[in-house]
Amino acid sequence: MATKTKSTKQESVVLKDYESVIIFTPVLSDEQLKEAVAKYRNLITEAGGELVHEENWGLTKLAYPIQKKSTGFYHIYEFKSATSFVSSLELAYRRDERIMRFLTTSLDKDALIYNQRKRNGEFNQNKNKQQEAAKK
Numbered sequence: 001m002a003t004k005t006k007s008t009k010q011e012s013v014v015l016k017d018y019e020s021v022i023i024f025t026p027v028l029s030d031e032q033l034k035e036a037v038a039k040y041r042n043l044i045t046e047a048g049g050e051l052v053h054e055e056n057w058g059l060t061k062l063a064y065p066i067q068k069k070s071t072g073f074y075h076i077y078e079f080k081s082a083t084s085f086v087s088s089l090e091l092a093y094r095r096d097e098r099i100m101r102f103l104t105t106s107l108d109k110d111a112l113i114y115n116q117r118k119r120n121g122e123f124n125q126n127k128n129k130q131q132e133a134a135k136k
Helices: 030-046 083-095 109-119 122-135
Strands: 003-007 012-024 050-066 069-082 099-106
Touching (some): 012 030, 012 109, 069 099
Antiparallel strands (some): 003 012
């Protein structure tokens, strides 16, 4: 199982693995976007969570319009936290008008392996080999 136990004097808290995808509104400036991203990064770490990986996909076209907008800033957090923290994190997402959509999922052992392999660049090797062959 993909859990980690964090022990304190009073109780032990089991940390589970989660991934949270957030779509921010495209009308934000770079400074406002960085501020919003930092807010949720700090919220995760201050609640005793551990940020494993963070990825910014930038301004991306949406599959369908959301709030009459066809693009949005995608940001992904992979983190470990207590199960009780996720509900408070999602409540903060709902209250923030800069967020158009969000999805937080619990990661199983296969998803953790996949994410680790993706971070190591194992899935882009064919593209890299093709680009090197084209250069020769």
